[in-house]
Amino acid sequence: MSVTQQEIDSLFERSGTGPLSGIVVADFGRVLAAPYCTMLLADMGATVLKVESLEGDETRSWMPPVFEGESTYYMSINRNKHSIALDFRNPDDLEIARKIAAKSDVFVENFKPHGLARFGLDYASVQALNPTVIYASVTGFGTTGGADLPGYDLLVQGAAGLMSLTGAPETVPFRAGVAVFDVFTGLHTCIAILAALQHRTNTGEGQLVELNLMSTALSAMVNQTGAYAIAGVTPRRLGNEHPSIYPYSPFPTSDGDIILAIGNDHQFKVFAETIGAPELLDDARFATNRDRSQHRDALRPILEQILQTKTTAEWFELFRAKSLPCAPINDVAQGIQFAESIGLEPIVTVGQGEKTQPGVRNPTLFSKTPVTYDLVPPTLNQSGDAIRAWAQQ
Known part of the structure; x- marks a missing residue:
């Protein structure tokens, strides 16, 4: 299909000048941790090219709830992105994937450890194509002894000890109501990428950034893991009470x-x-x-x-x-209504023109380079032709 230069240029057009304007992110992430990270980067102005399989990100099928036939889970973490569907087993598609990697400032992936090596999309291979790339890799339990363990948030909540702290003393352990360690890992990945970009600005050097849900979990449990690490105290389940503060x-x-x-x-x-x-x-x-x-x-x-x-x-x-x-103690609807009542404006309009949808506000406020919500979450391969054309320029 013929693609005009205007269509290619549209991949990089945003309504504002966010702090990451001009940064191109190759988003090879799936599910939550990596896509949440790349959405934050996209909100801040980065051009995010979401590389999906021909079946699409798994969260596209995670429903209900739905909005206009689409999964709200997927829509919650994929705004401001452009989608291309590629089959890495197809040599032509794999070549496009490599060209995207070669032309991007940042490469983000959360495949199984070493899962991209057989496609030549691991750090060493991408770095050979793109020496200054910031390559962010997210796993569940690291790349050494836990490399074979599937990286699901629920498993980490159990393995790291959070579930042992959640619930009343007389109940069984409970998981948190949100995939907290996926989200925390996404946040840490975003922070790491921003730090690596600053280092590149200072030195011209790219680098590999690695995170895993298990290490993030142990860090995020702060005083609870600190109690054990510092004093040898194993915290116990206290329901809604705090071990060190009352009431x-x-x-x-x-x-x-x-x-x-x-x-x-x-x-x-x-x-x-x-x-x-x-x-x-x-x-x-x-x-x-x-x-x-x-x-x-x-x-x-x-x-x-x-x-x-x-x-x-x-x-x-x-x-x-x-x-x-x-x-x-509010339910989610009351929580949003409460935020509205105190002027936080938690709901924003995502997209422009005829194609818009509601979304939850990015919590960061910049005085000079505000975040923007230009693009609704893309349909599968929505920008495939334009991204292919750009990659081959």
Whole structure:
């Protein structure tokens, strides 16, 4: 199919001048960690060329929910990208893949460890074609002893210990309600790519960046893994409570629950006065955060009795007026509505002209180079002809 230069140029046109304008990203990622990373790069102005199999990214088939017949899972992490479908077993398609790699600033992949080597798309091969490339590789359990383990977030939540911390003491371990380590790894990958791009600016050198979900998980569990690494303490499941702070959990009200996060002694003083229980401040069991943590079984019933005298909304307004950390427990719809009520504008319009859809705002605000939402998530191979033509120029 004949492609005009204008169609090729359209791959690089954006409505704004994001901080990554001019950077071309070859996105060989699938599912969540890598595509989430590349969407963040795309939001910041990078041109992202999503290289898919002929069947497409697995998340295209992960439904329900759906929006206009498409998977909302896929649509949540693939805006601002251009899609090309290639069969690496086809020599012509593989040559296009290599040319895309050769012309890109950044190459992102999350295949099984060493899975791209047989196609000549591993780091050594791509670096030979493109010496200054930033090559970001994401795996589940690293490339050494865990290379054979499938890299699914749920497996990492179990293996890293997060599930052992999630749920009440009397329940079985639970997974988090979101693939947290896929998302965290995507964020770390984005950070690493930005750092590597800065290094390239300073030195002209490209490099290999490697991340894995397991290492990200252990880092992301911060104080919990730190407790073991530093003091040999194995944390246990506490439900919604915190091992080191009290009160720091949901408490029942007359019509639901309110979350309290009283993180220091001054906050507890204001809290005790606000709930009409200043006598708590004279009780030695509750004098300091350490005391309250140690005597939480004595403090909880006192607080429950008081907090059940008003509604969640009433307490929230009282505590908010005193700048005390608190929040209701919302469902996802209520969470978005709450963000709207405080002016965060969480829903944006993705796309331009006749083809638009709702999306969730990128959380980063730039004063001079704002993120943009120019392109709805691409249909499979939507820009295939234009990308092929560009790769062969």
